[in-house]
Amino acid sequence: MSNAQIAVLGTGAWGTALAITLGRAAQGRGEAVALIARDAKRAAALAASRVSQHLPGVMIPPLVQIRDQVPAQADIVLLACPLQHVRASVARLPPNDAGLVLCCKGVETGTQLLGPEIIASAAPRRRVAVLTGPNFAHEIAQQLPAAAVLATSEGAWRAALLTRLGTARLRLYGSADPIGCALGGAAKNVIAIAAGAVIGAGLGENARAGLITRGLAEISRLAPALGGSAETIAGLAGLGDLILTATGGSSRNYRTGLALGQGMTPQLGAAVVEGIATAPALLARARRCGIEMPITEAVSDLLAGVIDVPAAMTRLLSRSQRDEI
Numbered sequence: 001m002s003n004a005q006i007a008v009l010g011t012g013a014w015g016t017a018l019a020i021t022l023g024r025a026a027q028g029r030g031e032a033v034a035l036i037a038r039d040a041k042r043a044a045a046l047a048a049s050r051v052s053q054h055l056p057g058v059m060i061p062p063l064v065q066i067r068d069q070v071p072a073q074a075d076i077v078l079l080a081c082p083l084q085h086v087r088a089s090v091a092r093l094p095p096n097d098a099g100l101v102l103c104c105k106g107v108e109t110g111t112q113l114l115g116p117e118i119i120a121s122a123a124p125r126r127r128v129a130v131l132t133g134p135n136f137a138h139e140i141a142q143q144l145p146a147a148a149v150l151a152t153s154e155g156a157w158r159a160a161l162l163t164r165l166g167t168a169r170l171r172l173y174g175s176a177d178p179i180g181c182a183l184g185g186a187a188k189n190v191i192a193i194a195a196g197a198v199i200g201a202g203l204g205e206n207a208r209a210g211l212i213t214r215g216l217a218e219i220s221r222l223a224p225a226l227g228g229s230a231e232t233i234a235g236l237a238g239l240g241d242l243i244l245t246a247t248g249g250s251s252r253n254y255r256t257g258l259a260l261g262q263g264m265t266p267q268l269g270a271a272v273v274e275g276i277a278t279a280p281a282l283l284a285r286a287r288r289c290g291i292e293m294p295i296t297e298a299v300s301d302l303l304a305g306v307i308d309v310p311a312a313m314t315r316l317l318s319r320s321q322r323d324e325i
Helices: 013-027 040-049 083-091 115-122 137-141 155-165 178-200 205-225 236-247 252-261 274-288 294-303 309-317
Strands: 006-009 033-036 064-067 076-079 099-102 128-132 146-151 170-175
Touching (some): 013 033, 013 064, 013 137, 076 083, 076 155, 099 115, 115 128, 128 155, 128 178, 128 236, 146 178, 155 170, 170 178, 178 205, 178 274, 178 294, 178 309, 205 274, 205 294, 236 252, 252 274
Parallel strands (some): 006 033, 033 064, 076 099, 099 128, 146 170
């Protein structure tokens, strides 16, 4: 099993967790999984310790290879790097026809593109799928049960990916809507920041529930404008992921909002908080489509220091009355 057919690019918590769980499953099929670090120095250090700083207490088993380059024979590459690095990461891939599975969430700054759109721009000949859902990396690494969505418009390839990437503890559901799934995964981080700010400011559980629900509504409005489906936003890629990220204490985006609501500057350290970059980019994309996203706008202004949490709440509550849609 020296030749890895599945490669996971990115040694953060999510990439490492995926490599661990896929490595266990692939072993029974005679496949190998490679976890790809940013450079040779990082790969060597991780291979020596077999311990990720992002997943304390979790060992990377020997069945997972650790490398600094994607093996040329890999036919599936999971991109678990931060979304802002996807374009550069794709440029480093071997010149083969390996299919790409986006496991990162967000909107590219500048271009305002979602993950599948970045691949269509940077590597138009590549097959692309989206893997997303309500999943915390540390629980996946611990083999706790979870569900996710695997989305690509190519039906036969989707069926093959579901077989190869699903495990006994990670149940995958198929979807033909990669854009809707990518949008749900990106936008929920923005709403999670708002939800954290509500709780941090002491505005109550009622306010958070209302905000989460209305946040889901504005994501559902944008999905069809981008070529996705509003129904997708009601599933694991939208509602499911939003519930977890807007209520779970392990969510970086929620904790960022919590700090903002308490009047503090978030302590980010080395963590990537996807919603910070996503909020203004998503808002700009929505405006181009003529779609109102008042919560996303409030979060964008809050992060920019234009308003504070009380002002944001006043703005949202003073919007003109309308029927719920």
